[in-house]
Amino acid sequence: MIVIIGSRHDSVARSIIAALPAAALCSAEDLTRPGWVWSVGSPEPNRWVVDGKVVDDPQVTGVLVRRTYVYPEELVGTHPDDREYLAAESTAFLIFVLSRTGSRVVNPVSDGALGEDVIRPERWMAAAVDLGVDVAPLRLKATGPIRAPKMTTTAEVVGDETFGDAPPHLRAAAAQLAAALGVVYAAFVFDRKQRLVALSANRLPSDAALAALGSLLSIRSRA
Amino acid sequence: MIVVWGALDDPPVSHVLNTLRTRGAEVLHLDRARVGALDFDVTLDREATGWIALDGKRIPLDTISAMYLRPEAQQGGRATSTTACLLAIASILDAVVVNRPAAGRSNLTKPFQLAAISDAGLTVPPTLVTTDPAAARQFVDRHGRVVYKSISGIRSIVATLDATDADRLSGVSTGPVQLQRWIEGIDVRVHVVGTQWFATAIECAATDYRYAGSADDKMAIIATDIDRELGDRLVRLAASMGLLVAGIDLRLTPDDEWFCFEVNPSPGFTFYEDATGQQIAAAVCDLLMNAGASERRTQRNLDSAPRSLIDS
Numbered sequence: 001m002i003v004i005i006g007s008r009h010d011s012v013a014r015s016i017i018a019a020l021p022a023a024a025l026c027s028a029e030d031l032t033r034p035g036w037v038w039s040v041g042s043p044e045p046n047r048w049v050v051d052g053k054v055v056d057d058p059q060v061t062g063v064l065v066r067r068t069y070v071y072p073e074e075l076v077g078t079h080p081d082d083r084e085y086l087a088a089e090s091t092a093f094l095i096f097v098l099s100r101t102g103s104r105v106v107n108p109v110s111d112g113a114l115g116e117d118v119i120r121p122e123r124w125m126a127a128a129v130d131l132g133v134d135v136a137p138l139r140l141k142a143t144g145p146i147r148a149p150k151m152t153t154t155a156e157v158v159g160d161e162t163f164g165d166a167p168p169h170l171r172a173a174a175a176q177l178a179a180a181l182g183v184v185y186a187a188f189v190f191d192r193k194q195r196l197v198a199l200s201a202n203r204l205p206s207d208a209a210l211a212a213l214g215s216l217l218s219i220r221s222r223a
Numbered sequence: 224m225i226v227v228w229g230a231l232d233d234p235p236v237s238h239v240l241n242t243l244r245t246r247g248a249e250v251l252h253l254d255r256a257r258v259g260a261l262d263f264d265v266t267l268d269r270e271a272t273g274w275i276a277l278d279g280k281r282i283p284l285d286t287i288s289a290m291y292l293r294p295e296a297q298q299g300g301r302a303t304s305t306t307a308c309l310l311a312i313a314s315i316l317d318a319v320v321v322n323r324p325a326a327g328r329s330n331l332t333k334p335f336q337l338a339a340i341s342d343a344g345l346t347v348p349p350t351l352v353t354t355d356p357a358a359a360r361q362f363v364d365r366h367g368r369v370v371y372k373s374i375s376g377i378r379s380i381v382a383t384l385d386a387t388d389a390d391r392l393s394g395v396s397t398g399p400v401q402l403q404r405w406i407e408g409i410d411v412r413v414h415v416v417g418t419q420w421f422a423t424a425i426e427c428a429a430t431d432y433r434y435a436g437s438a439d440d441k442m443a444i445i446a447t448d449i450d451r452e453l454g455d456r457l458v459r460l461a462a463s464m465g466l467l468v469a470g471i472d473l474r475l476t477p478d479d480e481w482f483c484f485e486v487n488p489s490p491g492f493t494f495y496e497d498a499t500g501q502q503i504a505a506a507v508c509d510l511l512m513n514a515g516a517s518e519r520r521t522q523r524n525l526d527s528a529p530r531s532l533i534d535s
Contacts, residue, residue, distance in 0.1 A: 034396035037358045040338050042349040044358055078397070085377060086398045092332035092375035093352055093399040099335050111465075112328035112335055122267060122314045129269035138267045140308045142301075 001059050002217045003050050003103075005094065006066035007074060012204045013066050020214045022061070024051045028074035031090040038097055046100065060103040062217025064185075066202065068115030070094065103220050106184040106213065107201055119186055119199040127180050128196050133173045136195040149197045155188045156205060158212040166190055185213055224286050225511050228253040228309065229293035234493035236293050238504040239511075248512055251282060255295050258309065259302045271312045284312065289319040289511040293489050319467065319511060326465030327488020331376040334401060336486060343460050345483040348404045359392040359402060368405040381431035408476040413449065414492050415461040415469045416506040420454045422447045423495040444498035453481060460486065468507055 002023040006013035017023045026048065035054035037047040046057035070090040072083035091114070099109045110118045121138055128135045136149050155166035155174035162171035164187070174188035177196075185205070189198040205213060225248050229236035243250050253261070257277060265273035265284065274281045290313050297306045310324050329336040334352050341347045351362045352374060363369050363384055373379035383405055384391065394400075410425040427442040449457075460483075461469040470490025474482045492503040 032354070032398045034354050034356065036352070036354040036399060038334070038352045040334055040341060040350040041347055042351055042362070044351060044353075044362070047355070049354070088375040088377050089373060089399055092335070095332045096334040096338070096352060096374070100338065109335075111325050112330075112332055113325070122311055125268055126315060135268050140263065140265045140267065140273075140304075140311065142262045142264070142305065142308075 001050065001055060001061065002214070003048065003055075003060050003063045004066060005063060005098075010066055012202070015204055016064065016066075016210065016213075019210055020217075022214075022218060023064075026050045028070045028087075028090065029077060031070060031094060032075060032078060032086065036093075036097075038093075038100060046097075048097070057101055057103065058220070060101060061220040062104040062106065063098065063101065064106050064213065064217060065098065065115050068113075068117050104184075104217060106217065107186070108182055108184070110182060116200065116202060119181065119183060119201060124177065124181060124196075124199050128177050131173070131176055131180060133177055134193070134195040136191055136193070136197045149191045151189045151197055152192045153190045153194075155190070156186075156209040157183070157188065158185050158205075158209050159216050161212050163206055163208045163212070167194075170194060184216070185209070224249050224251055224282060224288060226251045226253060226287055226290040228258075228290065230254050230295045233293055233295075234497075235491055235504070236291075238493050238496070239291050239507055242504050242508045243511065246508065246512065248508075251277070253277075253309070255297065255302070258294075258297070258305050259300075261305045261309075263305065263308050265308055265312060267311060267315065269315075271316045275309075275312075284316060287316060287318050289321070290316070291321045291507070291511055292324070321468045321507060321511060322466050322488050327469075327486075329464060330486065330488050333372070333374055333485065337484075339464070340460065340483050340486065343456075343463060345456065345460065346481060348406050348482055348484070350401065350403045352399050352401045354396055354399050356393045356396055359395045359400070360389055362402050363389070363392065366404040369402045370405055371400055371402050374399060374401045406474050406476060406482045408474040408482070411447065411449070411473045411475055412490075412495055413454070413457050413471045413473060414490060414495065414501075414503050415458050415466070415471060416503065417467055417510050418458050419506055420449070420457060421492075421495070421501045421503050421506070422449045422454075423499055423501065444495065446499040446501050464488070467510060 002020055003026050004013050004017055004023050005026050008025060008027050013025060017025055030049045033049045035047060035049040037044050048055045070087045072087040075083045075086055078086050095109055095112060095114050098105050107118050125135050153166040154164040155171040156163040157174050157178040162175050170190050178186060186199050186201045187203055191197045225243055227240050227250055231237050240252055262276040265271055271284055274283050292313055313320050314324055329339055334350055337347050337350055353359050363386055368383055368385045370381050370383050372381045412423045414421045424445045424447040457471050464486060466488055470487040472484040496503045
């Protein structure tokens with residue numbers, strides 16, 4: 001089984017599930033359903049709840065993470081007074097589960113962060129510069145608009161494969177940076193000066209990238 | 224220039240601020256009101272360059288040698304972008320930062336951090352996180368007495384359960400609950416500051432000494448010592464998480480076994496300092512005023528993220 005961690009309101013998650021026959025959604029609601037068992041220093045076998053069903057961890061081959069937090073508004077079955085607390089607890093629990101599962105997690109938890117927080121700018125910028133990849137500086141000002149850079153090309157990285165319309169040397173740089181960051185899937189966006197502008201794992205993968213992701217997530221091993 | 228970010232009525236912030244000023248350090252204090260009034264123009268790539276400004280006075284980032292962070296919860300509006308900018312600066316500035324925002328992030332997910340503590344070779348209590356009432360009951364049956372506490376960084380009062388509470392365990396089915404074997408013994412809080420440590424023993428009958436209230440929960444807080452090997456391991460543990468300052472919670476059992484529960488990245492050390500006279504604030508200020516390039520490098524090699532972590 002491939003587990004997609006996301007919201008049932010996430011259209012990209014739904015598209016991925018439609019394209020990958022082995023995939024099922026693990027939603028915020030699932031995180032508050034009976035059946036989860038995860039431990040530290042204790043012999044209980046680890047268990048998920050996916051799409052309402054209890055699933056033993058060894059049955060899960062891969063996990064695609066499409067959320068950074070669980071939001072209070074998602075927990076409609078919980079009393080409104082408890083939603084904020086339960087959302088924080090569910091987020092913390094999810095990070096723990098993703099760090100302990102024996103399945104391949106895309107993208108793995110990094111220093112206690114999940115989803116897009118794994119590839120936040122101050123992390124990838126430093127790594128990119130260290131690798132000699134040109135980076136478009138990010139300017140933060142208290143006043144005035146922040147101009148979005150004009151983006152021209154994209155390299156999608158899935159494991160050691162690359163896709164997209166970026167030229168080969170930028171695709172190679174993206175793959176090298178992904179490896180340095182421990183990122184298995186992301187889209188790397190470059191501007192017209194061929195400087196790296198943005199990283200995201202949240203967009204809908206191209207058909208080729210999705211096929212590669214499906215293959216990768218079908219094999220149970222850590223990235 | 225040393226930036227101290229936090230509320231004046233937060234004792235660790237006021238202690239650090241007063242100590243730095245007494246020593247004649249040049250300090251910029253930022254609290255919620257001042258953060259809202261801050262102006263900035265900052266460029267990020269490998270470094271953070273540019274300036275921040277308060278009351279018309281510009282402070283170039285390359286003049287900031289250290290930062291001490293215990294930021295308050297921010298209000299919305301302009302303060303949100305200013306806070307994000309300050310956290311980004313704290314993440315990558317070539318300075319001593321106590322602590323980098325991402326360094327203590329593991330404390331926002333206690334079982335994740337517990338696994339990291341265990342991986343570092345320290346003994347942790349058997350812990351179960353579950354929404355399964357049957358698994359919870361089995362865990363309680365196996366261990367006899369367990370504690371339950373929050374999973375996230377939201378503070379909770381640690382409480383105990385035993386087999387007589389079996390009916391209550393059906394409540395775990397509505398959301399994940401963390402259960403942990405009860406460990407008998409004396410609480411010891413160890414504050415790691417750089418390569419130093421300060422150990423404080425807390426003798427208290429309450430399950431959670433932080434909330435000891437009744438006369439029966441009389442508490443004694445005593446400066447103590449731990450052996451060098453344990454101290455060195457705790458220094459390494461804090462360093463492995465990118466923390467220059469940490470409050471580590473341990474318990475020493477009657478069989479002289481140490482259990483480690485948690486590493487707090489923004490410890491409220493004044494509670495212990497006031498009771499024992501241990502010079503923790505002074506040590507933190509030593510670090511802020513004197514730390515060299517090696518501390519900065521160690522921190523900068525670790526990942527960073529804009530997230531604040533407070534042990535209030």
